[in-house]
Amino acid sequence: xxxxxxxxxxxxxxxxxxxxxxERLCQDCFRESLKERVKRTINRFHxxxxxxxxxxxxxxxxxxxxxxxxxxxxxxxxxxxxxVAVTVDxxxxxxxxxxxxxxxxxxxxxxxxxVVLGFRDLFGTTMDEIAxxxxxxxxxxxxGVLRRRALNEAAKSVGADRLATAHTLDDMAQSVLLNILRxxxxxxxxxxxxxxxxxxFVRRVKPYCEVPERESALYAYxxxxxxxxxxxxxxxxxxxxxxxxxxxxxxxxxxxxxxVTFNTGLKMIPTLSKGEAMGHCRLCGEPTPGDTCRxxxxxxx
Ligand code: SF4
Ligand code: ZN
Numbered sequence: 525x526x527x528x529x530x531x532x533x534x535x536x537x538x539x540x541x542x543x544x545x546x547e548r549l550c551q552d553c554f555r556e557s558l559k560e561r562v563k564r565t566i567n568r569f570h571x572x573x574x575x576x577x578x579x580x581x582x583x584x585x586x587x588x589x590x591x592x593x594x595x596x597x598x599x600x601x602x603x604x605x606x607x608v609a610v611t612v613d614x615x616x617x618x619x620x621x622x623x624x625x626x627x628x629x630x631x632x633x634x635x636x637x638x639v640v641l642g643f644r645d646l647f648g649t650t651m652d653e654i655a656x657x658x659x660x661x662x663x664x665x666x667x668g669v670l671r672r673r674a675l676n677e678a679a680k681s682v683g684a685d686r687l688a689t690a691h692t693l694d695d696m697a698q699s700v701l702l703n704i705l706r707x708x709x710x711x712x713x714x715x716x717x718x719x720x721x722x723x724x725f726v727r728r729v730k731p732y733c734e735v736p737e738r739e740s741a742l743y744a745y746x747x748x749x750x751x752x753x754x755x756x757x758x759x760x761x762x763x764x765x766x767x768x769x770x771x772x773x774x775x776x777x778x779x780x781x782x783x784v785t786f787n788t789g790l791k792m793i794p795t796l797s798k799g800e801a802m803g804h805c806r807l808c809g810e811p812t813p814g815d816t817c818r819x820x821x822x823x824x825x
Contacts, residue, residue: 527539530548530549530550530553531546531547531548531549532549532550532557533550533553535550536551536552536553537550539551539554540554540739540742543779544775544779544780544783551746554742554746555743555746558594558739559594559597559598561734561735562591562595562598562732562734562735563598563602565717565731565732565735566731569717569718569729570718571688571717571718571729571731572605572729573605573685574605575604575605575606576605576606577605577682577683577684577685577686578605578606578607578608578684578685578686578687578688579608579610579675579678579679579684579686579687579688580592580607580608580609580610580688580689581611581612581675581678581687581689581690582609582610582611582627582630582631582638582690583611583612583623583627583690583752584611584620584622584623584624584626584627584751585623585690585752586740586741586744586751586753587690587692587732587740588689589626589630589749590690590732590740590743590744590747590749591688591690591731591732592609592630592631592634592636594731594743595607595688595731596636607636608636608637608639608682608684609627609631609637609638609639610638610639610640610641610678610679610682610687611623611627611640611641611678612641612642612643612674612678613640613641613643614642614643614650614651614670614671615642615643615644615649615651615652616650616651616652616756617652618757619756619757622752622754623752626750626751626752627640630749639678639681640678641674641677641678641681643674646673647670647674647819647823649823651663651667651758654666655758662762663758663760664758664759664760664761665822666822667758669818669819669822670819670823673810673819675689676726679726680726684726685726685727686719686726686728686729687719687727687728687729688728688729688730688731689728689729689730690730690732690740691717691730691732692732692733692735692736692737692740693733693734693735693737693783693786694736694737694772695737696715696717696730696733696782696789697771697782697783697785697786697789698764698768699714700715700785700789701767701770701771702763702764702767703715705763705767712789712792712793713793715786715793716790717729717730717731717733722802723802724802724804724810724811725811733786734783736775803815805817805819805820807825808825
């Protein structure tokens with residue numbers, strides 16, 4: 525049986541059925557539509573300015589390497605902004621080292637400057653060490669807080685005024701439900717894809733927030749670049765995994781569920797975030813709403 529024809533160009537055979545919109549797309553129209561989607565997201569949330577220096581957080585996975593390529597392409601054509609890759613080395617042997625090689629290859633292929641910042645240099649410890657220690661929280665709780673700080677430091681070190689991360693629509697929808705189920709009202713502000721300006725923080729933007737993970741994977745596959753597919757040996761975010769499974773089942777049954785969940789979360793932000801007053805951590809001097817920041821609390825400084 526012949527595959528159906530692309531609903532966009534009406535010429536080439538479709539390779540992808542976008543269930544939430546009803547489109548069937550050929551390879552070229554799919555790639556083009558993904559790029560247009562990212563451009564629209566950038567405009568919708570006013571992410572960049574002319575001449576922005578954008579640090580892209582690149583882990584070596586399909587999402588971040590795909591975002592890096594798309595941003596390099598889009599910014600090359602339009603805004604005239606500069607793209608720099610920043611990578612955090614958490615110190616996870618056998619996992620992060622492979623990813624670092626892939627990032628380096630991708631950046632030299634794209635002609636993009638790249639910078640790596642390690643937990644060891646910044647915090648004097650690694651995730652391998654933290655994971656082997658007795659601790660109260662999951663490895664990912666430590667890793668998440670430290671990586672956030674490390675990415676901010678890396679972005680500052682390259683003089684960036686934006687920090688773009690590759691959170692997909694799936695990540696965003698999961699975060700909305702996670703915040704609700706944990707009762708973390710303040711956490712909802714972190715899903716804001718346009719990011720806020722806070723003193724001491726490079727503004728964080730999420731240009732992939734309207735790209736479903738499936739489409740990010742298809743883009744990576746069609747682009748033919750190598751990416752890391754090994755899971756992290758410490759991955760143990762049990763609750764997020766449950767939510768991911770639930771959302772994927774709902775999306776299969778009712779296409780569009782993830783968009784609705786994400787957009788509902790966005791509508792909640794203005795009502796929720798009252799804007800906490802920021803001070804400085806008494807130990808490291810970084811901005812924090814309390815008197816000691818999360819990084820110093822977790823590292824028991
Ligand atoms: Fe860090 Fe957890 Fe991600 Fe591993 S899975 S890199 S420990 S946040
Ligand atoms: Zn087409």
